[in-house]
Amino acid sequence: ETGVTQSPTHLIKTRGQQVTLRCSSQSGHNTVSWYQQALGQGPQFIFQYYREEENGRGNFPPRFSGLQFPNYSSELNVNALELDDSALYLCASSAGTALNSPLHFGNGTRLTVT
Amino acid sequence: DQQVKQNSPSLSVQEGRISILNCDYTNSMFDYFLWYKKYPAEGPTFLISISSIKDKNEDGRFTVFLNKSAKHLSLHIVPSQPGDSAVYFCAASWGSNYKLTFGKGTLLTVNP
Numbered sequence: 001e002t003g004v005t006q007s008p009t010h011l012i013k014t015r016g017q018q019v020t021l022r023c024s025s026q027s028g029h030n031t032v033s034w035y036q037q038a039l040g041q042g043p044q045f046i047f048q049y050y051r052e053e054e055n056g057r058g059n060f061p062p063r064f065s066g067l068q069f070p071n072y073s074s075e076l077n078v079n080a081l082e083l084d085d086s087a088l089y090l091c092a093s094s095a096g097t098a099l100n101s102p103l104h105f106g107n108g109t110r111l112t113v114t
Numbered sequence: 115d116q117q118v119k120q121n122s123p124s125l126s127v128q129e130g131r132i133s134i135l136n137c138d139y140t141n142s143m144f145d146y147f148l149w150y151k152k153y154p155a156e157g158p159t160f161l162i163s164i165s166s167i168k169d170k171n172e173d174g175r176f177t178v179f180l181n182k183s184a185k186h187l188s189l190h191i192v193p194s195q196p197g198d199s200a201v202y203f204c205a206a207s208w209g210s211n212y213k214l215t216f217g218k219g220t221l222l223t224v225n226p
Binding site: 004031033035040041042043044045048055056058090092097099102103104105106107108 | 118146148150155156157158159160163165203205207212213214215216217218219
């Protein structure tokens with residue numbers, strides 16, 4: 001089975017620009033969650049999508065937005081980039097939203113904002 | 115306000131010995147706890163979980179213990195192997211598998 005894949009692996013953007021990160025979920029998974037991991041920190045929940053609808057959101061401003069497509073792949077969009085947005089962005093998929101459906105993470109996209 | 119705390123940034127253990135990684139939490143609403151392992155340049159990998167209705171869960175060399183009164187959990191790895199060298203994250207949740215709250219991680223080094 002194919003695991004979670006994210007693209008691109010690395011990205012450099014300038015403050016004020018917009019960025020789109022992409023994620024393909026693991027085969028058979030219908031739920032995608034996005035996390036931000038700043039240097040020296042644990043991953044922090046951004047939001048989750050279940051069957052193309054947002055299904056929960058963390059403490060991130062509205063300039064962080066997302067989409068889920070009918071094939072359950074997902075995008076994370078960040079507008080008006082700030083220096084503090086520099087981080088590793090992790091996508092995770094799961095076979096539903098229940099507690100016994102562990103998250104399977106991709107390898108992440110490293111975003112650097114200059 | 116960090117709701118999940120891993121107070122040891124690093125731990126070094128000899129191969130074959132026991133590794134004990136600790137985690138404390140402050141939010142009494144948490145009812146499900148997980149451990150993830152992360153190698154460099156890879157995403158976190160799920161290791162083991164425990165529900166708040168249990169105090170122990172075992173899977174091969176990995177055992178997680180939960181002490182609800184102390185709001186403390188620990189991961190035991192026996193015996194430790196060099197391939198276990200990685201960053202270990204403790205995470206907690208309630209009501210669903212999403213919105214996991216992670217600790218900052220502990221770097222485990224298992225020396226041959």
